[in-house]
Amino acid sequence: EPEVTQTPSHQVTQMGQEVILRCVPISNHLYFYWYRQILGQKVEFLVSFYNNEISEKSEIFDDQFSVERPDGSNFTLKIRSTKLEDSAMYFCASRQLGTEAFFGQGTRLTVV
Amino acid sequence: QKEVEQDPGPLSVPEGAIVSLNCTYSNSAFQYFMWYRQYSRKGPELLMYTYSSGNKEDGRFTAQVDKSSKYISLFIRDSQPSDSATYLCAMEGTGRRALTFGSGTRLQVQP
Numbered sequence: 265e266p267e268v269t270q271t272p273s274h275q276v277t278q279m280g281q282e283v284i285l286r287c288v289p290i291s292n293h294l295y296f297y298w299y300r301q302i303l304g305q306k307v308e309f310l311v312s313f314y315n316n317e318i319s320e321k322s323e324i325f326d327d328q329f330s331v332e333r334p335d336g337s338n339f340t341l342k343i344r345s346t347k348l349e350d351s352a353m354y355f356c357a358s359r360q361l362g363t364e365a366f367f368g369q370g371t372r373l374t375v376v
Numbered sequence: 377q378k379e380v381e382q383d384p385g386p387l388s389v390p391e392g393a394i395v396s397l398n399c400t401y402s403n404s405a406f407q408y409f410m411w412y413r414q415y416s417r418k419g420p421e422l423l424m425y426t427y428s429s430g431n432k433e434d435g436r437f438t439a440q441v442d443k444s445s446k447y448i449s450l451f452i453r454d455s456q457p458s459d460s461a462t463y464l465c466a467m468e469g470t471g472r473r474a475l476t477f478g479s480g481t482r483l484q485v486q487p
Contacts, residue, residue, distance in 0.1 A: 297475075319473060
């Protein structure tokens with residue numbers, strides 16, 4: 265069964281460093297997303313991406329964040345100059361238009 | 377008022393019980409409704425997806441939507457210990473591509 269794959273599963277980084285979280289969406293999906301979940305809190309939308317551009321972003325997704333689809337299969341989230349409060353689970357999701365979204369297993373980001 | 381309200385639980389039931397999980401929402405623009413199951417430190421796993429008022433059944437799971445009351449439910453029949461997880465409701469509006477999640481209800485099914 266097709267699935268969304270995320271790497272790494274756990275990333276530890278020092279405050280102020282840049283991190284790149286990687287995702288391989290389901291191959292025939294056209295819409296891609298990043299969500300995050302701070303420990304004990306709800307899943308929050310960060311950004312959606314369609315046709316090689318951002319289609320929507322939340323107020324959380326500020327200039328510190330960027331997304332890219334560098335090739336036909338990968339979808340990345342870059343966080344510049346990480347802060348302690350960026351520690352969270354980051355989930356990638358993908359979908360076809362008008363269908364349900366499928367999530368990856370997440371990357372646990374720990375900023376120390 | 378939060379856009380999506382969900383009782384955090386925990387909800388503890390004996391094995392074999394019928395479980396009822398609920399969410400209310402305030403945004404009339406929400407038209408599509410999903411239920412996800414999430415195990416600790418794992419990604420949300422889709423259980424049910426529906427876009428109309430009424431019931432939708434899949435195995436032991438039934439999703440119910442009442443748009444007039446802005447209320448959705450997930451029923452789990454013959455609950456099993458393996459159903460112990462956090463259940464997330466999620467919804468989105470027409471033309472908007474992002475999901476708005478509830479805070480999740482933690483369910484424990486006791487053997």
